Amino acid sequence: MTSPTARPDFDPELKAGLAVVGGMFPPTITPELIDFMRVSYASPPLADTLCERGIHQEDHVVPGHRGDPVGVSVLSPAADVHERPGVVFVHSGGLMFGDRFSGVDLVLDWVDRLGAVLVAMDYRLAPEFPDPFPREDVYAVLEWTAQNAALLGIRRDRLLVCGASAGGGLAAGLALAARDRGGPALRGQVLDYPMLDDRGVTASTGQFDGVGVWDRVSNVTGWTALLGGLRGGPDVSPYAAPARAEDLSGLPPAFIDVGAAEIFRDEAVAYADGIWRAGGDADLHVWGGAFHACDIFAPHATVSRSMIKTRNAWVEKMIGD
Amino acid sequence: MQELLGRISRLDPTASLGLRVIACFDELVVGNVNTRALLSAAASLAGCVAGFEQDRPHRVLRVTPAGEQAVGEPVRRTGAEASDGLVVWLEREGEPGANDAIILERLALAVRIRHGRGRSGDDNRRDLGLLLDQTVPAEDRRLAAAALGLAPGGRYRVAAAPLFAVWTGRPQGPEDVVPTRYGPIHALVVPAEAPVDDVRASPCGIGSATQPELLHHSFRTSLVALRLSRPPKTPRVTAEDYPGLVDIFADAPADAQYPDLGLIEQVTAQTWGQDTLDAVITSGSARQAARALSIHHSTMQARLDTITAALGFDPYDGMGKVRLGIAYLAWRLVRSTVLDLPAPTYRATGA
Numbered sequence: 001m002t003s004p005t006a007r008p009d010f011d012p013e014l015k016a017g018l019a020v021v022g023g024m025f026p027p028t029i030t031p032e033l034i035d036f037m038r039v040s041y042a043s044p045p046l047a048d049t050l051c052e053r054g055i056h057q058e059d060h061v062v063p064g065h066r067g068d069p070v071g072v073s074v075l076s077p078a079a080d081v082h083e084r085p086g087v088v089f090v091h092s093g094g095l096m097f098g099d100r101f102s103g104v105d106l107v108l109d110w111v112d113r114l115g116a117v118l119v120a121m122d123y124r125l126a127p128e129f130p131d132p133f134p135r136e137d138v139y140a141v142l143e144w145t146a147q148n149a150a151l152l153g154i155r156r157d158r159l160l161v162c163g164a165s166a167g168g169g170l171a172a173g174l175a176l177a178a179r180d181r182g183g184p185a186l187r188g189q190v191l192d193y194p195m196l197d198d199r200g201v202t203a204s205t206g207q208f209d210g211v212g213v214w215d216r217v218s219n220v221t222g223w224t225a226l227l228g229g230l231r232g233g234p235d236v237s238p239y240a241a242p243a244r245a246e247d248l249s250g251l252p253p254a255f256i257d258v259g260a261a262e263i264f265r266d267e268a269v270a271y272a273d274g275i276w277r278a279g280g281d282a283d284l285h286v287w288g289g290a291f292h293a294c295d296i297f298a299p300h301a302t303v304s305r306s307m308i309k310t311r312n313a314w315v316e317k318m319i320g321d
Numbered sequence: 322m323q324e325l326l327g328r329i330s331r332l333d334p335t336a337s338l339g340l341r342v343i344a345c346f347d348e349l350v351v352g353n354v355n356t357r358a359l360l361s362a363a364a365s366l367a368g369c370v371a372g373f374e375q376d377r378p379h380r381v382l383r384v385t386p387a388g389e390q391a392v393g394e395p396v397r398r399t400g401a402e403a404s405d406g407l408v409v410w411l412e413r414e415g416e417p418g419a420n421d422a423i424i425l426e427r428l429a430l431a432v433r434i435r436h437g438r439g440r441s442g443d444d445n446r447r448d449l450g451l452l453l454d455q456t457v458p459a460e461d462r463r464l465a466a467a468a469l470g471l472a473p474g475g476r477y478r479v480a481a482a483p484l485f486a487v488w489t490g491r492p493q494g495p496e497d498v499v500p501t502r503y504g505p506i507h508a509l510v511v512p513a514e515a516p517v518d519d520v521r522a523s524p525c526g527i528g529s530a531t532q533p534e535l536l537h538h539s540f541r542t543s544l545v546a547l548r549l550s551r552p553p554k555t556p557r558v559t560a561e562d563y564p565g566l567v568d569i570f571a572d573a574p575a576d577a578q579y580p581d582l583g584l585i586e587q588v589t590a591q592t593w594g595q596d597t598l599d600a601v602i603t604s605g606s607a608r609q610a611a612r613a614l615s616i617h618h619s620t621m622q623a624r625l626d627t628i629t630a631a632l633g634f635d636p637y638d639g640m641g642k643v644r645l646g647i648a649y650l651a652w653r654l655v656r657s658t659v660l661d662l663p664a665p666t667y668r669a670t671g672a
Contacts, residue, residue: 012352016362019344020322023329040332044324298322300365300388302358 007207008261011289017298018212018291025297027210029218031225034096034127041093043101053112054078062144064124065136072141073100074152075111075118085116085187085319086154088142090163090170092293094214094222095126095134095195103164103296109312114320117154119145123170126225131240134226138170139177139239146184158319160188161252165214165264165293166222168194172254172271173239179250186252188318190311193258193292194268197243198223198231202266212291216263243267249278255314256282257307259290285310323368323386326420339423342366346427347484350434350498351505359435360384360409363428367421369413372398373432376406383412400425407432430507434497449497452533453479453508453540466533469495469510476513478560479528479536480520481506481543483660490521501544502575503660508540523556524659529568541571548657549650566650581648582655587631589652597624601636602646 010018024040026033050057056078064070076084087110091102100120110116123137142161149156163171168191175189200219208215223231223241230236238245254275258268265286272284287294287307295304322345326338345366349359356373364371364386372383372395383391391412399417401410409428411421418424437447448465451457457465463473471477482488484498484507496509511520513530520527526547528539542560545567549558560567588594600610611621629635636645 012348012354013358013362015352016345016348016354017322019348020325020329020341020366023341024325024332036332040328044328297325298365300322300361300386302361302388305388 009289010212010261010291011294011301011303013301014289014291014294014298014303017294017301021213021297025213027208027212027215027218029094029214029221031127031221034221034225037094037097041097041102043099043104046101046104049105049108050075053108055108055111062121062141064140065133068124070124070137070141071100071122072144073120075108075120076153077111077115077117082153083150083155084153085114085158085160085321086145086149086152086156087116087118087319088138088145088159088161088171088174089118089120090123090138090161090167090174091120092163092165092167092296093125094218095166095226096222097125098166103167103293106164106295106299106308106311107162109308110315110319113312114316116160116319117152119152126222127228130228131226131230131237135170135173135177135237135239138174139183142174142178142184156185158187159184160190160315160319161186162190162192162315163194164192164296166195168192169196169240169242172196172242173237175251175254176242176245177239188253188255188315189251190255190315191257191268191271192295192311193262193264194242194256194271195219195222195264196241196271197267198227198236198241199243200232202263202270204265204267205263208261208263212262213294213297214263214292219263243271245274247278248274248280251275251278251280253281253318254283255285255311255318257285257287257311259292259294260286260288261290262292264292283314322362322365323418326366338420342420342423343427343484346431347498347505350431350484351500353435356382356432356435357384359428359431361388363409363411363424364388367411367413367418367424369411369418370395371428372408372410372412374408375436405433407436437495437497447497449495449508449510450499452510453499453537455537455541457537459534462534462537466536471495471510471533473533476530476532477510477536477539478513478517478530479540479543480509480511480522480525481528481540481547482509482522482525483507483547486522486524488522490519492519499540503544503548506544506547508543510536517557517559520557523552524550525557526550527557527559529560538568538571542567545570545654548654548659550659552659563646563650566646569647570650570654577651579648579651579655581632581644582652584632585648585652588628591624591627593624597621597628598645598649601625601628602642602649607637 056076058074060072061069062072091098100122111118121141124133161171161174172191205216256268256272258265272282275282290303295307360371361384364384368386370383370391374381385391396412398410399413401408448468452462452465492511492515494510498505499508517527526543528543531539546558546560600613604610611618634641636642
């Protein structure tokens with residue numbers, strides 16, 4: 001018999017990391033903490049890193065949902081002239097915080113090592129901009145990227161979408177929407193510990209109250225910010241909460257990774273399973289002892305490095321020259 | 322994680338990053354991670370390569386902040402810290418980082434512990450953990466003591482400190498982090514004849530002297546002594562400071578009941594209460610106690626009257642001092658905050 005709070009333990013190296021992470025990313029995020037998180041989770045200046053790595057940055061303002069302006073950065077390998085693989089990157093931050101470069105360090109490897117062109121955007125954030133603003137901003141940027149592929153130096157046959165956490169949920173919704181709307185063809189979807197289900201009913205959701213990164217209460221805060229009173233009800237779009245999708249067929253190959261010690265474990269596993277049952281292609285990696293986004297917060301730890309390497313190998317397989 | 326530390330200090334300039342570094346290594350030691358993982362954490366915290374070298378067999382390991390093995394020649398080594406043929410360092414060019422010293426100190430401690438002597442076959446714990454555990458069979462404890470190089474007929478004590486203790490000096494001896502009901506504790510075995518003053522840690526408790534296979538008892542008394550310490554005034558307490566009494570508490574169950582605690586609370590509610598009780602239980606007479614407190618005898622007598630009224634018995638009469646002594650130490654143990662690690666604070670700035 002298991003007690004109600006039985007849960008997989010965190011990996012020792014990651015547990016050590018929490019001693020530091022806990023100071024800027026509390027386990028439990030309530031609406032009162034949104035302002036704090038917008039400061040603490042803001043991405044650090046990137047210019048020096050890009051310069052060191054020989055990555056070129058070009059900023060654009062593109063029409064988002066309802067034609068409103070959305071800021072976009074295009075990061076490309078400085079030296080290249082011919083057409084490159086493209087990656088549309090959707091940042092993390094619980095739908096309420098973060099910016100286009102939050103957690104971008106990990107995907108910069110794809111720019112300077114795989115030669116990809118990365119498109120990152122400031123989709124508008126909840127609760128000020130609830131559903132459908134975030135997902136429709138992201139969709140608009142995907143369309144803009146495909147339409148301007150030649151100009152941006154991107155090969156349309158090697159366009160990947162990628163997102164972490166809330167960005168992973170948005171990326172999954174993006175792939176669903178692109179399929180249903182006859183949008184740009186996608187080579188793959190990388191969903192890192194994606195936030196897929198607004199209903200909060202899985203076993204893993206209940207296992208991590210008050211510990212680690214992003215617990216049940218934080219998840220309620222995020223989904224409520226996005227969906228308001230619709231959260232958990234019958235009228236939530238699968239593009240906002242892809243766990244709601246009834247048809248997972250005809251999707252681009254998916255790479256899904258998630259920690260065994262985080263609330264999104266069960267919804268990530270279920271999503272991969274749904275894709276398989278619909279005859280689709282999915283890689284699912286569940287990392288033992290991993291808390292949410294451990295690769296962003298503690299990339300030096302053994303589990304995180306394995307996670308990053310495995311993901312990079314898949315991306316190289318899908319879009320590398 | 323260096324970047325995260327920077328974020329924390331921008332969010333709260335008063336935050337103690339040192340404690341976070343310490344807590345980080347505490348977990349690594351308790352988690353029994355390998356040298357590479359220790360170096361990865363140090364490098365990640367410092368934002369530069371962390372290195373390790375051992376004499377015999379010769380081995381060098383250098384790890385980047387991303388946890389990868391460093392290639393190329395080491396750059397300038399900063400603050401290398403040696404112990405028993407083990408050296409650790411940070412490869413920092415330019416000015417040392419604000420947390421370099423504490424990172425190096427904790428890395429050195431963690432590496433020392435990781436490289437502690439042989440481990441027992443079946444039990445996953447290292448020798449000191451076995452030696453200090455009463456429930457381990459006596460024969461296994463004797464083997465652990467031998468593996469640690471303790472002489473069978475020798476006499477030793479255990480010194481106990483929390484992992485966030487500040488150390489300025491120590492005698493040589495086996496050390497490790499041992500789990501206890503109060504959390505992980507840094508335990509060090511020192512020869513009984515070594516002056517206790519040589520154990521320079523704050524806070525710290527020093528256990529009773531005993532033969533190797535009974536060091537589990539010394540460890541329990543060291544924990545009681547540690548919990549009786551009150552830095553900065555009394556950073557170190559020795560079991561011999563309270564002969565006999567510490568032993569009683571050492572073997573008391575976690576839920577032991579002390580009916581006189583409420584009486585003590587009434588006295589300690591006075592501003593002079595605790596100092597005066599201290600003086601009463603360590604002196605032979607009211608006059609001696611007055612001298613120890615540098616107060617007039619009549620003031621002392623007035624306080625004693627108050628104490629006697631509150632307790633309902635005279636501490637200098639019959640069993641009074643024994644009863645008061647036990648109740649007062651029990652109260653100090655219950656009220657001890659010396660093992661509390663300050664909790665992380667989140668101070669939302671004008672975000």
